[in-house]
Amino acid sequence: MKESNFILPEYPITLEAGKIEWKAPSNIALIKYWGKKGLQIPANPSLSFTLQKSLTSTSLSYSPIEKSENFSFEVFFDGKPNPDFKPKIEDFLSRVDPYLPFLKKFHFKIETTNTFPHSSGIASSASGFAALALCFAELERIMNTGIDPELFLKKASFMARLGSGSASRSIQGPLMLWGDHSMFEGSSDIYAVVYPFEVHPVFRSFHDTILLVDRGRKSVSSSMGHQLMVGHRYAGKRFDQASDNRTAMKAILKNGDLNRFVEIVESEALSLHAMMMTSIPYYLLMQPNTVAIIQKIWEFRLRTGLHLCFTLDAGANVHLLFPDDESVEVYNFIQEELLEHCDQGGLIKDRVGLGAVMVS
Numbered sequence: 001m002k003e004s005n006f007i008l009p010e011y012p013i014t015l016e017a018g019k020i021e022w023k024a025p026s027n028i029a030l031i032k033y034w035g036k037k038g039l040q041i042p043a044n045p046s047l048s049f050t051l052q053k054s055l056t057s058t059s060l061s062y063s064p065i066e067k068s069e070n071f072s073f074e075v076f077f078d079g080k081p082n083p084d085f086k087p088k089i090e091d092f093l094s095r096v097d098p099y100l101p102f103l104k105k106f107h108f109k110i111e112t113t114n115t116f117p118h119s120s121g122i123a124s125s126a127s128g129f130a131a132l133a134l135c136f137a138e139l140e141r142i143m144n145t146g147i148d149p150e151l152f153l154k155k156a157s158f159m160a161r162l163g164s165g166s167a168s169r170s171i172q173g174p175l176m177l178w179g180d181h182s183m184f185e186g187s188s189d190i191y192a193v194v195y196p197f198e199v200h201p202v203f204r205s206f207h208d209t210i211l212l213v214d215r216g217r218k219s220v221s222s223s224m225g226h227q228l229m230v231g232h233r234y235a236g237k238r239f240d241q242a243s244d245n246r247t248a249m250k251a252i253l254k255n256g257d258l259n260r261f262v263e264i265v266e267s268e269a270l271s272l273h274a275m276m277m278t279s280i281p282y283y284l285l286m287q288p289n290t291v292a293i294i295q296k297i298w299e300f301r302l303r304t305g306l307h308l309c310f311t312l313d314a315g316a317n318v319h320l321l322f323p324d325d326e327s328v329e330v331y332n333f334i335q336e337e338l339l340e341h342c343d344q345g346g347l348i349k350d351r352v353g354l355g356a357v358m359v360s
């Protein structure tokens with residue numbers, strides 16, 4: 001499917017003022033997106049678990065106006081006006097404008113809130129842009145009720161991607177693919193799709209417990225990190241590695257081979273951080289507590305033979321991934337050995353989820 005498929009020929013229904021609300025989850029990448037081309041085209045294919053409890057809830061109130069030159073909107077976060085979010089949303093609106101030609105005929109009030117704490121160091125851009133894109137896709141659907149449900153979801157993912165790449169994977173679940181890959185028919189660089197192959201039941205109830213090591217703002221943003229992959233000495237090899245890992249995941253996800261799963265997931269996380277450490281300028285987002293947790297996880301696995309593994313985003317927090325039938329032992333281990341490495345004992349217990357939902 002091409003960009004032009006997302007331009008609808010007509011909007012038969014004229015709208016009065018109204019309000020739409022969607023809740024979208026965060027996601028955690030197993031195969032990491034790091035590096036992009038052009039306008040949010042990933043340099044390599046990625047694969048993620050959609051989460052269940054780490055959500056952004058966004059409402060979009062709309063009222064028709066005389067068509068204006070600029071976008072007319074205001075943004076509220078946790079009930080208070082938040083002008084800091086406006087530039088990013090303005091960029092998002094100008095990117096989706098060619099696909100939603102009615103945007104300048106409305107005034108919008110965007111109200112957003114997250115279930116996870118603001119100062120947790122958890123990026124809200126994936127869930128935030130997914131929820132926002134779904135609100136706009138819904139607005140379009142009210143004006144053209146005939147839109148095919150498949151096209152609706154693809155367009156929402158396509159628009160979310162234009163806000164933040166990883167947001168494309170937050171529309172549906174439980175496993176999402178983003179990025180063209182010859183082994184995965186139907187995969188695309190411009191939107192994410194639900195992983196279309198057989199998945200072993202063990203992955204349907206996987207846990208992701210996020211250990212909050214650092215709640216602060218990151219020293220280097222993800223946008224900057226992606227840019228530093230341009231001309232990076234190891235970029236080509238890294239993109240090949242991600243592509244190969246995604247191929248390898250197909251058999252692992254089918255067979256439920258947890259040992260191989262652990263190996264690929266941890267290797268992806270460390271390779272992502274290795275790219276940061278070998279960028280010019282180089283930088284380091286892991287902290288001593290991140291490394292201490294990783295080492296304790298490795299000892300725990302050796303000692304118990306269980307399948308707890310970690311992954312990292314572009315930050316110091318550690319995502320612990322483990323199957324449901326090992327959760328009692330893992331929670332005891334977290335309590336006894338890992339909590340001491342978290343900022344004020346902070347953690348978020350999440351699990352694999354099914355995707356965004358509209359709030360009626």
Ligand code: DP6
Pocket residue numbers: 028029031032033034040046123125163164165166167222223226272312313314
């Ligand atoms: C490390 O999606 O935040 O989390 O497209 O610039 O908004 P932008 O980047 P973003 O990058 C996420 C990178 C990552 C890995 C991943 O989620 O795949």
